[in-house]
Amino acid sequence: MPKAVEMRHIRKFFPSSGVLACDDVNLSVEKGEIHAIVGENGAGKTTLMSILYGLVQPDEGQILIDEKPVRISHPNEAIHSGIGMVHQHFKLVPSFTIAENIMLGIEPNKAGFINSTTEAETVRKLADSFGLPINPNARIADISVGMQQRVEILKTLQRNAQILILDEPTAVLTPQEVHELYNVIRKLAQGGRTILLITHKLLEVKDVADRVSVMRRGRLIGTHNVADVSIRDMANMMVGREVILQVEKKPAQPGDIVLKAENLLVAGSGGVPAVFGATLEVRAGEIVGIAGVSGNGQTEFIEAIAGMRPVEGGNISLLGTDITHRKVRDRRNTGMAHIPEDRMTMGLNLLTNLDENVAVTRYQEEPYSKAGFLQFSAIRSFAQKIIKDYQVKSARVGEEIKTLSGGNLQKVVLGRELDGNPKFIIANQPTRGLDVGSIEFVHKTLVEARDKGSAILLVSVELDEILSLSDRIIVMFDGRIMGVLDIKDANEQDIGILMAGGSLEKDHPAQEKA
Amino acid sequence: MIDFLTNNARKIRLTLIIAGILIGLLLFIGLPVILVQSSIRLATPYILGALAAMVASRAGVLNLAIDGKMLLGAFIAVVVLYKTGYNPIVGVVAASISGGMLGLVFAVLYLRIKINLIILAIALNLFVANATVFFMRVSFGAFGTLADPSISGLPTIQLPIISSIPILNERLSGYNIVVYIGWVMIAVVWLILFRTRFGRHIRAVGENREAAESVGINVTLVQVFALTLSGALAGIAGSFLSIGVLSQFVENMTAGRGWTAITVSLFAFQQPIAAFFTSLFFGLSEAISLYLQGQPGINIPPDLLLAAPQVAALIALVLVAVRIRAAELLKRRNFATHFGQELANLKRAVLERN
Ligand SMILES: Nc1ncnc2c1ncn2[C@@H]1O[C@H](COP(=O)(O)OP(=O)(O)OP(=O)(O)O)[C@@H](O)[C@H]1O
Ligand SMILES: [Mg+2]
Numbered sequence: 126m127p128k129a130v131e132m133r134h135i136r137k138f139f140p141s142s143g144v145l146a147c148d149d150v151n152l153s154v155e156k157g158e159i160h161a162i163v164g165e166n167g168a169g170k171t172t173l174m175s176i177l178y179g180l181v182q183p184d185e186g187q188i189l190i191d192e193k194p195v196r197i198s199h200p201n202e203a204i205h206s207g208i209g210m211v212h213q214h215f216k217l218v219p220s221f222t223i224a225e226n227i228m229l230g231i232e233p234n235k236a237g238f239i240n241s242t243t244e245a246e247t248v249r250k251l252a253d254s255f256g257l258p259i260n261p262n263a264r265i266a267d268i269s270v271g272m273q274q275r276v277e278i279l280k281t282l283q284r285n286a287q288i289l290i291l292d293e294p295t296a297v298l299t300p301q302e303v304h305e306l307y308n309v310i311r312k313l314a315q316g317g318r319t320i321l322l323i324t325h326k327l328l329e330v331k332d333v334a335d336r337v338s339v340m341r342r343g344r345l346i347g348t349h350n351v352a353d354v355s356i357r358d359m360a361n362m363m364v365g366r367e368v369i370l371q372v373e374k375k376p377a378q379p380g381d382i383v384l385k386a387e388n389l390l391v392a393g394s395g396g397v398p399a400v401f402g403a404t405l406e407v408r409a410g411e412i413v414g415i416a417g418v419s420g421n422g423q424t425e426f427i428e429a430i431a432g433m434r435p436v437e438g439g440n441i442s443l444l445g446t447d448i449t450h451r452k453v454r455d456r457r458n459t460g461m462a463h464i465p466e467d468r469m470t471m472g473l474n475l476l477t478n479l480d481e482n483v484a485v486t487r488y489q490e491e492p493y494s495k496a497g498f499l500q501f502s503a504i505r506s507f508a509q510k511i512i513k514d515y516q517v518k519s520a521r522v523g524e525e526i527k528t529l530s531g532g533n534l535q536k537v538v539l540g541r542e543l544d545g546n547p548k549f550i551i552a553n554q555p556t557r558g559l560d561v562g563s564i565e566f567v568h569k570t571l572v573e574a575r576d577k578g579s580a581i582l583l584v585s586v587e588l589d590e591i592l593s594l595s596d597r598i599i600v601m602f603d604g605r606i607m608g609v610l611d612i613k614d615a616n617e618q619d620i621g622i623l624m625a626g627g628s629l630e631k632d633h634p635a636q637e638k639a
Numbered sequence: 640m641i642d643f644l645t646n647n648a649r650k651i652r653l654t655l656i657i658a659g660i661l662i663g664l665l666l667f668i669g670l671p672v673i674l675v676q677s678s679i680r681l682a683t684p685y686i687l688g689a690l691a692a693m694v695a696s697r698a699g700v701l702n703l704a705i706d707g708k709m710l711l712g713a714f715i716a717v718v719v720l721y722k723t724g725y726n727p728i729v730g731v732v733a734a735s736i737s738g739g740m741l742g743l744v745f746a747v748l749y750l751r752i753k754i755n756l757i758i759l760a761i762a763l764n765l766f767v768a769n770a771t772v773f774f775m776r777v778s779f780g781a782f783g784t785l786a787d788p789s790i791s792g793l794p795t796i797q798l799p800i801i802s803s804i805p806i807l808n809e810r811l812s813g814y815n816i817v818v819y820i821g822w823v824m825i826a827v828v829w830l831i832l833f834r835t836r837f838g839r840h841i842r843a844v845g846e847n848r849e850a851a852e853s854v855g856i857n858v859t860l861v862q863v864f865a866l867t868l869s870g871a872l873a874g875i876a877g878s879f880l881s882i883g884v885l886s887q888f889v890e891n892m893t894a895g896r897g898w899t900a901i902t903v904s905l906f907a908f909q910q911p912i913a914a915f916f917t918s919l920f921f922g923l924s925e926a927i928s929l930y931l932q933g934q935p936g937i938n939i940p941p942d943l944l945l946a947a948p949q950v951a952a953l954i955a956l957v958l959v960a961v962r963i964r965a966a967e968l969l970k971r972r973n974f975a976t977h978f979g980q981e982l983a984n985l986k987r988a989v990l991e992r993n
Binding site for chain 1: 836837839840842843849850852854855
C-alpha cells in the first residue's frame with residue numbers, strides 16, 4: 126500500500142507551558158485508510174495534526190506526503206498538498222451562508238465582484254456529487270451543529286483535499302448525526318481519500334477505523350490493526366494502566382427532595398415553547414439523568430433551572446426556597462452548582478488565568494476575600510488544590526488556561542463546581558471530549574458526590590453514560606417529559622422509544638399531544 | 640400558532656420603518672429649505688466618518704483614531720492650497736491620501752508592533768491635534784486660524800437633471816463635491832462590503848478571524864487595507880470641514896466629530912444605508928440648534944441650544960434601549976399568556992379524562 130502521510134521524528138516543545146507535546150513521533154498512514162488516533166487528554170493529538178496542517182511548526186522532524194518530502198509552514202501549503210482539516214472547534218463565519226463559508230477565499234469573481242449565483246450553484250453541485258445535501262443559502266447561525274460539520278467537510282472537499290483530518294468530530298453530534306458522519310467518512314475512504322480521525326470514543330474506532338495509533342504523553346506508542354485490538358486493550362494502552370469501563374456504584378439511598386420543578390414553561394428561540402409543562406424532582410443522594418435526542422428542550426430546561434433563561438410559567442424550588450425568578454448568584458448561594466454544556470464560552474474565561482477561573486464562583490466569600498479585598502494566597506492555594514485533586518495536567522497556578530487541552534479545561538470546571546459538597550449539582554455533558562481515563566474519574570467523582578448526599582441532575586447525549594450513572598432516568602421529547610424510569614426497569618429499547626416520541630403504555634397521558 | 644409572534648414582530652418593524660420614511664419625507668419637504676440644506680451639509684462629515692469607522696470595525700479593528708485622521712485631512716487640504724492656487728479638488732485628494740497614510744501608519748503600529756489599540760488611537764489623536772497647531776505656527780505663522788485668500792473653497796455644483804425639478808432642486812442640488820462624494824461612498828462602501836471578494840474577506844476577518852485564517856486569507860493584509868481605506872474616508876471628511884465650509888483651518892476644528900461618527904456607525908449597526916440616515920438625523924439636530932440660535936424671537940439659553948445635538952444623541956440612545964427592552968417584555972408577556980393558557984387547557988383535559 127502506498128503511504129499517504131508519513132511523519133518522522135516529530136518533536137514539539139511549548140516553552141510557554143513547558144510541555145513536550147510531541148516527542149519523537151513517527152506516524153505512517155496508508156492511502157485510502159481510515160486511521161484513528163486515540164490518547165488521553167493532552168497527549169498531543171491535536172498538536173500533531175496541527176503540525177501536519179501547518180498551524181504549528183515542529184522543532185524537529187520531517188513530513189512526507191505521497192512519499193515525497195514537503196515543508197508545511199502554513200495552512201495554505203497544507204491545502205496545496207491536498208490536506209484538509211475539520212477542527213475540534215469549527216471555523217465558520219456565523220452570519221455568512223453555507224455557500225459563502227465553503228467558498229471563502231476561493232470565491233468565483235469577475236474583477237473582484239462575486240457572482241453569488243455561480244457560487245451557490247457550485248456548492249450545490251459539490252454537495253450533490255458527494256451525496257451530502259445542504260441548502261447553500263442557509264445561514265450558519267441557523268443550522269444545526271451536525272450541518273455545520275458537514276459544511277466544514279465540504280469546505281475541505283471543495284479545496285480538493287485528499288487527506289482529511291477530523292479532530293474529535295463526534296464530540297458535539299447527536300447519535301444520528303454521528304451515524305451519518307461515519308457513513309460519509311466511509312464513502313470518502315472508499316473513493317480513495319485518506320482519513321485521519323481523532324476521537325475518544327473507542328467504540329467508534331472499532332466501528333469505523335482500519336488502523337489505530339495510540340498516543341500517550343507526547344509519544345506515539347503503537348499503531349495496530351483495529352481488528353486485532355479490543356476496546357479494553359486500547360483503553361489500557363492509552364492510559365498505561367487497567368481502566369475500569371464500568372461505573373461501580375451502590376444502589377442510591379434517596380433522601381429529601383432537593384430540587385423541584387413544576388409545570389415549567391420555557392421559551393426557545395423563535396417564540397416557540399422549548400419546554401412545555403415539565404415537572405421533575407431530584408432527591409438528595411440520587412442521580413437523575415435526562416435522556417433525549419439533543420434539541421428536544423434539555424438545554425432550555427437546564428438553563429431555566431440554572432437561572433440562565435427566564436421561566437415563563439410554573440415554578441422551581443431548591444431546598445424549599447422558591448428560586449423561579451432568582452438570580453444565578455442567589456441560586457448558587459442556596460446550594461446549586463452547574464457544570465455547563467460548553468466549557469469554552471460558559472464554563473471558563475479563556476482570557477484569564479486558572480486562579481481567577483476557579484475563584485469566580487466564590488470570590489465574595491471568606492477566605493477568598495476579606496473586607497472587600499481579594500486574598501490571593503487563599504485563591505492560589507485553592508487553585509493548587511484543584512490542580513492536584515482533579516489531576517489537571519500541565520496546568521500551573523497563575524498561568525493562562527487557554528493552552529490547556531480540552532479535557533484538562535473540563536477538569537478545571539469540574540473541580541470548581543464539585544468542591545465543597547454542593548447540595549444540588551447540574552452536570553450537563555460532564556464528560557464531553559474527555560478520554561476514557563478522565564471519564565472514569567469524572568464518573569467516580571459524581572458517584573462520590575451522590576453518596577455524600579448531593580442531588581445530581583445529569584444531561585448527556587451519551588445514552589451509555591445516562592444508563593451507567595443514573596438512578597432514575599427521565600426522557601424528554603419535543604419539550605415534554607415522556608416518562609420517568611427507575612434504573613432497575615430501564616433498558617435502551619424503552620428509552621429509545623420514548624426518545625423518539627413514543628409511549629410505553631397504551632393509555633399513558635404523555636402520549637396525548639397538543 | 641407558532642409564527643404569530645415572529646409575524647407580529649415583523650409587522651411592528653415594518654410599520655416603524657415606513658413611519659420613519661414618512662417622517663423623513665415630511666421633514667424633507669416641510670422644513671424650511673435652509674434647515675434641510677444645512678442638515679445635509681452638517682451630515683456630510685458624519686457620513687464619511689461613520690463609513691470610515693464602519694470599514695475598520697467590519698474588519699475587526701475598533702478605530703478610535705477617526706477624529707485625528709479627520710483633523711489631519713482638514714489641515715492638509717488647506718496646506719496644499721495655501722499660496723499654490725491649485726484647484727480645491729487637489730485639496731480633497733491630498734486630504735484623502737494623508738488620511739490613508741495615517742491609516743496605514745496606524746495599521747502598521749497596531750498589527751506589526753502590536754501597540755494597544757486604545758492607547759494607539761489616543762496617541763494619534765493627540766499627536767495630530769498638537770502637530771497641526773505646531774506647523775500652523777512654525778510654518779505659517781498662524782495662531783488659532785489658518786486662512787488666506789489663496790485658499791479657494793470648494794465650488795458648489797448644480798446637478799444636471801435634479802436642478803430643474805422644483806422641490807428637489809433647492810434641497811438636493813447646489814452642494815460642493817464632498818457632499819456628493821459622501822452619498823456616492825455610501826453606495827461604494829455597501830458594494831465593497833457586500834458584493835466584492837475584498838469586502839467579504841473584511842467581514843470574515845472581523846467576524847471570525849480564525850475562520851478566515853484557516854482558509855488562507857491573509858488577515859493582516861486585509862486589516863491593513865481596511866484601515867487605509869478607513870483613513871482615506873476620514874481624510875475626505877476632514878477636507879469638508881476646512882475647504883468645504885469657510886476655506887480655513889481652525890485649531891481642533893473637528894470638535895469631536897470623529898467621535899460622533901463612531902457613534903453613528905454603532906447606531907447604524909455597521910450598515911452603510913442606516914449610517915446615512917443616522918448621519919442625517921445628527922445633521923438635522925445640529926442644524927436646528929444653529930437655526931434656533933439665529934432666530935431672534937426665541938428665548939432658549941444659547942448653551943442649551945449648543946447642546947442640542949448631544950441631547951438628541953442621548954434621546955436616541957434612550958429610545959433605542961427602551962424599544963429593545965419593551966419589545967422583549969412584550970414578547971415574553973405574549974408568550975406566557977398564549978402558551979400558559981394552552982398548557983392549562985391541556986392539563987384540564989387530562990384531569991377530566993381520568
Ligand atoms: N499553543 C500552546 N502553547 C502551550 N502549550 C500548548 C499549546 N497547545 C497545546 N499545548 C499543550 O500541549 C499538550 C498537548 O495538547 P493537545 O491539544 O495536543 O492535546 P490533545 O491530545 O489534543 O488533548 P484533548 O484530547 O484534550 O484535546 C497539552 O498539555 C497542552 O496544554
Ligand atoms: Mg485535542
